[in-house]
Amino acid sequence: MTHEELRDLLPDLLHGRLEGVRLSVLDGHLAECAECREELAALELVRNVPSFEPLIDAARIGSVIPPYASPLVTRPSPIRRPAFQLLLVAAAVVVVVGSVLLNRIAAVAPVSNAAQRPVAATPSQTNAGVPTRSVVPTRRSRIRSATESLATTPTVSRPRELQVAAGLQDLSDNGVRQLLRELDSFDGLPSSEPDPIGLSDSSSGGAR
Amino acid sequence: MDDTDLELIGRWKAGDSRAATKLVGRHSQALARFCISSGERVEVEEVVQDTFVRAFGAIDSFRGESSFRTWLFTIARRLILDRRRAEKRRRNTVEVQEGDSVSEYGALDAIVADEAAERVRLALGTLTEMQREVFTLRVQQGMAYRDIAAIVGSTEGAARVHYHNAVETIKRQLKDD
Numbered sequence: 002m003t004h005e006e007l008r009d010l011l012p013d014l015l016h017g018r019l020e021g022v023r024l025s026v027l028d029g030h031l032a033e034c035a036e037c038r039e040e041l042a043a044l045e046l047v048r049n050v051p052s053f054e055p056l057i058d059a060a061r062i063g064s065v066i067p068p069y070a071s072p073l074v075t076r077p078s079p080i081r082r083p084a085f086q087l088l089l090v091a092a093a094v095v096v097v098v099g100s101v102l103l104n105r106i107a108a109v110a111p112v113s114n115a116a117q118r119p120v121a122a123t124p125s126q127t128n129a130g131v132p133t134r135s136v137v138p139t140r141r142s143r144i145r146s147a148t149e150s151l152a153t154t155p156t157v158s159r160p161r162e163l164q165v166a167a168g169l170q171d172l173s174d175n176g177v178r179q180l181l182r183e184l185d186s187f188d189g190l191p192s193s194e195p196d197p198i199g200l201s202d203s204s205s206g207g208a209r
Numbered sequence: 210m211d212d213t214d215l216e217l218i219g220r221w222k223a224g225d226s227r228a229a230t231k232l233v234g235r236h237s238q239a240l241a242r243f244c245i246s247s248g249e250r251v252e253v254e255e256v257v258q259d260t261f262v263r264a265f266g267a268i269d270s271f272r273g274e275s276s277f278r279t280w281l282f283t284i285a286r287r288l289i290l291d292r293r294r295a296e297k298r299r300r301n302t303v304e305v306q307e308g309d310s311v312s313e314y315g316a317l318d319a320i321v322a323d324e325a326a327e328r329v330r331l332a333l334g335t336l337t338e339m340q341r342e343v344f345t346l347r348v349q350q351g352m353a354y355r356d357i358a359a360i361v362g363s364t365e366g367a368a369r370v371h372y373h374n375a376v377e378t379i380k381r382q383l384k385d386d
Contacts, residue, residue, distance in 0.1 A: 009369070016351030043380050044348050047333070050326040054241035055253050062237065062258045063230025066265045069222045 002026055004034070011041050015048055090177055093184040094169055214277035218268060233261055236278050239350060243282055246345035247289050248338075256292070260285040279356040282346070286360055332382035336375050343368050344375035 002023075007030045013019050014027060031037055172180065212220070212228075214235070220228035237257050244253045263284050264271070271280050333341055342361050346352045354365045354372075361368065 012347050012351055015348065018351065040376060040380060043376075043383055046325060046383070047329050047344075047348050047379065050329045054238065054245045057233075057237035057241050057254055057257055059234035059237050060230055062261055063226070063233045065258065066226070066229045066233075066262060068224070068226065069265070069268065071222075072269065 004030075004037075007034075008037055008040065011037065011044055014041070015044055086181075089184065090169065090180060093180040096184065097180065215273060218271070218277070221265070222268070229261075229265060232277070236281055237261070239278060240281055240285055242349060243285060243346070244289065246349065247286065247342060249289050249292070252292075256285060256288055259288055263288070275356055275359050279352070279359055282356075282360045286342075328383060329379075332379045335382055336378055339363075340371050340375040340378070343371040344379070347372050 007027055010019060010023065010027050014024075019027060031041065212231075214232065217228040217232050221232070240257045240260060241253050244256050249256055260281055264281055271277065275283075333344075336344060339361065343357055343363075346357045346360065347354070352360075354368045357363075357372075358365045358368045363371070
C-alpha cells in the first residue's frame with residue numbers, strides 16, 4: 002500500500018475499524034513515518050474534543066413518532082385527470098351549455114329568422130374542394146334540425162345529444178367520455194356569425 | 210445480540226413502537242454531534258427530532274443501500290440547510306463563511322476551559338463549510354468516504370480531497386499555535 006493509502010486509513014484506525022493485514026501494515030508504517038504519527042496525533046486531539054452536544058431525550062422523541070402507516074391501508078388518492086383533460090371537459094361543458102341556450106333562443110325566435118340568417122353552406126352547396134370558414138355542417142345541421150323540430154313541436158325539447166347533467170360533478174365516467182366524444186366530433190370552427198347570447202368570457206377559455 | 214437497524218425498522222413497521230425509540234437512542238447523539246459540527250447551535254434537539262419524524266414518515270423510501278445513520282445524516286443536513294435559508298437574517302445559528310470563520314465559529318470558546326480543545330475549535334473554524342463537514346464526518350463519526358459523499362451531496366473523490374485539504378489546514382493551525 003502507498004503512503005497516501007495508509008494515511009487514508011488513519012481515521013479508521015482511530016475508530017477501531019482496522020484488523021488483519023491492513024492493521025499490521027499500518028502499524029508497521031506508523032513505526033517508521035513521523036508525518037503519519039503527527040497526523041494521527043492531530044486527529045486524536047480533534048476526535049477527543051467534546052462537542053458539547055446536548056443530551057438528547059430519545060424516549061421523548063420516540064413517543065412523538067407516529068405509528069407506521071402501510072401504503073396498502075392508506076386512502077386511495079383520487080383519480081387525477083391530467084390538467085389538459087380537465088380543461089377539455091370544462092370546454093365541452095361550456096360548448097354544450099351554450100348550445101342548449103342557442104336552442105332555447107332559436108325556439109323563442111320566429112322560424113323565419115332562422116331562415117333569413119345566413120346559414121353555413123352544406124357540403125352539397127359549396128364548390129367542391131373549396132373549403133370555407135363558414136362551412137360548419139355538423140354543428141349547424143344539428144342546430145337547424147333541432148330548430149326545425151321545435152317549430153313543429155309545441156314543447157321545447159333538447160336534442161338528445163346536447164343533454165347534459167346538472168353539473169360536471171354529476172357526470173359519471175361514461176358521461177364524461179360521451180362529452181369528450183361529442184367534443185371530438187365538433188370541428189371546432191366558430192359559427193359564421195356569433196350569436197347574440199350573453200355568454201361569459203370564460204366560455205372562450207377552452208382547452209387548447 | 211443487538212438487533213440491526215433494518216431489523217428494528219421491520220419491528221417498528223410491524224407495530225412495535227419501542228423499536229423506534231431504540232433506533233432514536235442509537236443514533237440521536239451522533240446526529241446531535243453532526244448538527245453541532247454543521248453549525249446548528251441553538252435548536253439541536255429540535256433538528257434531531259424533526260430528522261427522526263421525517264425519517265420514520267418516509268421509511269419506505271429507505272432502500273438500505275447506505276446505512277440508516279447515513280440516511281439520517283442526509284435528512285438532517287437538508288433540514289439544517291432549509292433552516293438556514295429560512296432564518297438567514299437571524300444570527301442564532303453560527304454560519305461560517307469561507308475565510309471568515311474564526312469570530313463566528315469560535316463563539317462558544319468562552320466556555321471552553323481546555324486550551325487544547327480551544328485550539329482545535331479555532332483550527333476547525335478556519336476550514337470551509339464543506340471541509341469541516343467532511344472532516345468531522347470522517348474523524349469524529351468515522352464514516353467512510355462513500356457515506357460522506359452521499360451525505361454532503363458530493364463524490365467520493367471530492368470528499369477525499371476535501372478531507373486531505375482539511376487535514377493539512379488543521380495540522381498547520383495546530384502547529385502555528
